[in-house]
Amino acid sequence: MAARIKKASTNTAVLMVNHQDGVFVDVRSADKFSQGHIANAVNITAADIKNGKTQRIERSKDKPVIIVGKDKYDTDCFHSAQALKKNGYNQVYVLEGGILDWENANLPLTTKR
Secondary structure, eight states: OOOOOEEEOHHHHHHHHHHHOOEEEEOSOHHHHHHOBOTTOEEOOHHHHHTTOOGGGGGGTTSEEEEEOSSTTOHHHHHHHHHHHHTTOSEEEEETTHHHHHHHTTOOOBOOO
């Protein structure tokens, strides 16, 4: 049976990153990521997560990992979250509403890598 994936609001996600050393993992394509992403987010595509290519966030297994996708309909987020949980990540969340809700809340995006 698949573990239930929790959603995190934008406010909760920011608190987890700022106060619990959490990390945003953006599962969108590198092209979409370069057009605008949350500052300090790590870009690992859903396909790479599925294939276990998560070395860049290995140190975050016991910290909050917030998966960021396009919007609330982005199923890649939930598949990625399931894969991370299966591989020993203990605190996995999906950013509610994805990057679209982040933008709509007037929260900052960056194009810096």
